[in-house]
Amino acid sequence: MSRRATRALAASAAALTAVTLSACASSDRDGEGGDPAAEASGGTLVFGAAGDPAMFDPAFASDGETFRIARQIHEGLLTTSAGGTELEPALAEDWEVTEDGLEYTFDLREGVTFHDGTDFNAEAVCFNFDRWHNFEGLAQSPSATYYYQAVFGGFADSPDPGIYEGCEAVDENTAVITLNRVTSKIPAALSLPAFSIQSPTALQEYDADNLAGSEDAITYTEYALEHPTGTGPFTFENWDRGNGEVTIVRNEDYWGEPAKLDRIIFRTIPEGNTRRQELQAGTIDGYDFVSPADYQTLEDDGFQVLVRDPFNILYLGFNHGNVEGTNANPALQDERVRQAVAHAINREEIVTSLLPEGAEVAINFMPPTVDGWTEDVRTYEYDPERARQLLEEAGAAGTTLRFYYPTDVSRPYLPDPAAMFQVIAEDLREVGLTIEPVALQWNPDYLQAVQSGQADIHLLGWTGDYNDAYNFIGTFFAEDQNNQASAEFGAFSAPEIFEALAQADAAPDPADRIELYQEANRLIKEFLPAVPISHSPPALVVAENVQGLEPSPLTAEDFSTVTLED
């Protein structure tokens, strides 16, 4: 393909986005769920996904489309409440942790079988934990096992084998997991799809661990592509890759309340506009990642826009400029300049004018629903006068800042990057700063530039994986192996922040931990490595006759409760 064709592609994408539909007649939708006899149960739901799943072995997954499907066919020891972020029992009915926070005893649910008929028991649990810990070769690539590495920190044969010590099947229904270090990530992280318990029989039969691969890519295993075997309310039926369709069917032997639907088809439709039109034409029953611009149109057409509680953060990052080979602006090392930027931004205005309903101004780098969030932090009210004064004091009036922002992307925390850039840049110019815009394509150009510390200031954010403060502020501001913050923030050094994060993560007592995280939040807002801007609620949409889909802040929707009404 020529450069011109690539440009044409980009142009076409831009044009498609630009063409907004003024009038969308709700065409003659028959409102059928495929099966004419669909009553309150049964029937087929067709759901529009934005991308193909990678495969179906969640141990090797880190993307949302893979997790969406994995969550329906697999289950972990724990899960999160429907529509919330509270930990709830799943395959473990109950759990206890020792005083020192190192030993977790899980009482397992009885009478559960995997889809292949294998019994679920303590041995199956330990088989899975040992499997993850003993991954070798390509399976240790961060692209394959991002979550295992993020939570457990290493493998059996790594120089640092991480925090997993072992797993013991005390009896049929009791498994004890031992750690060698306390971490706040456990047990909450065990609700992630990456830690689903899969059938040992099937894992062995289809050679699940053997990620072969050549120099340029991993080859997924037969298990991951064709035989994923979990305990969930749906079983995997097939993946029609040519057509981008994954079909899962009801598991008749499910241990809990069986699914209402006969089957679900997840169909890949990359273009947001196309997804909307397919819903309007009645060929799909719902889709995810609704553009905030479409909420009204869809609701007017009688569709249900299901808004999730926000579980994300958008921030404006500062670069301290300590990364070699970048030409970041050293002015940002002066905290007064950072404070001036914070005071210059009218975040109330941003939330009301640019973000969907339900969005809120952020004062911590985590949503209020996360344990460790606190009101008691410095908040930097909108005050352009104060901002000018601070710049004056720092001798930085009129400083030029290269402001990086992404194009061609819409993230749940950043629906319209260009508009966000415009508004913030205007606020900053207002207080006398000179803004040099740098717009880059999101993937990989923008991400790479920002993560390697090229920008002076930049927009980025994060959607949480589970209810744990470290998953937010630890991800952003924990120290790396060189005892500095990541290059994204210019590798600054702030030992008191690093210390607070490490202490909070290692505190075995939950009450202590929350206090320590609140302290970390206070310190971070004093130091101000970035300005927290907002939390935005992402949304999915379903047709009128789709009932029982509870939107989840973690995008962990459970489709087993869904029914198609007549």
Next chain:
Amino acid sequence: MLRFIVRRLFQLIPILLGLSVLLFAWLRALPGGPAQAALGERATPEAIAQYNELFGLDEPLYVQYFRFLGRALTLDFGNSTQYGRPVTEVFLERFPGTIELTLLAMVFAIGVGIPMGYVAARRHGSFLDSASVVGSLVGVAIPVFFLAYLLRLLFAVELGWLPGSGRQDVRIDATRITNFYVLDGLLTREWDAAWDALLHLVLPAIALGTIPLAIIVRITRASVLDVVNEDYVRTANAKGLATATVRRRHVVRNALLPVSTTIGLQTGLLLSGAVLTETVFAFGGVGLTLRDAITYRDFAVLQGFILMLAVVYVLVNLLVDISYGLLDPRVRVR
């Protein structure tokens, strides 16, 4: 004839070699790489370095290139980073859809284009003639994706006459044999499935077929105008042959020679036009896959697909040349 074919096939080698070098260099010159795409938005430079090391992306380019070339000779284009499977496998899964689409687009372009061009020429100077000339100018100029988008909006979204995305209604549980959905439906006697797959092809085929349609109209028109004024046609008319016979045996047959070349060339070009059309219609062929591969920096897929498409393109052209030689005795193949 055989020598001619063999020689043409040998000419493929330098073409493909050159193309592979260009492709390889172009892809590596793109900012960023598969690592960032695979590792997501919080990938540290360290993690990216580790990934590159693991997958041999940190070695000198010429080493990577020769390794790629060595494998490519055995039709092994490596693995897709996106799908975790061999590129060749993914290609064979997706290519049938694009072939179906291209064929139907050509059927549309030829079936409408030749009669239109012929009528325009026979009514030289009439309103119909001018309309066809203007129409074909517009047809060539209109961007494919824009037309595709309009067609979708009008016939699929607003009127709901035809399906506007995908290759088949997902609720049809069709058996897959060849991955040519229409053919599969016929083979398994699942008439519904075949009909549905055919309906899904209509709008994208019209969008994709519009440019070749416009070109075919113009070439046919010009060619018929030329032939009508040839000596042998005058002779045939003078001999008192029936007008219909003259038209059939002398005018149409000879006028179609240049059109056949155009058809061949256009068919090859359609394979690339499919990227835009397939994107708009979420049609799972090679075009959509290429688009995603660009997004995810899936080098293996981009290299493998483009090289395989290049082979197809050259082979189609070869067929055209051969058929031309067979159709027109004046073309001497040495």
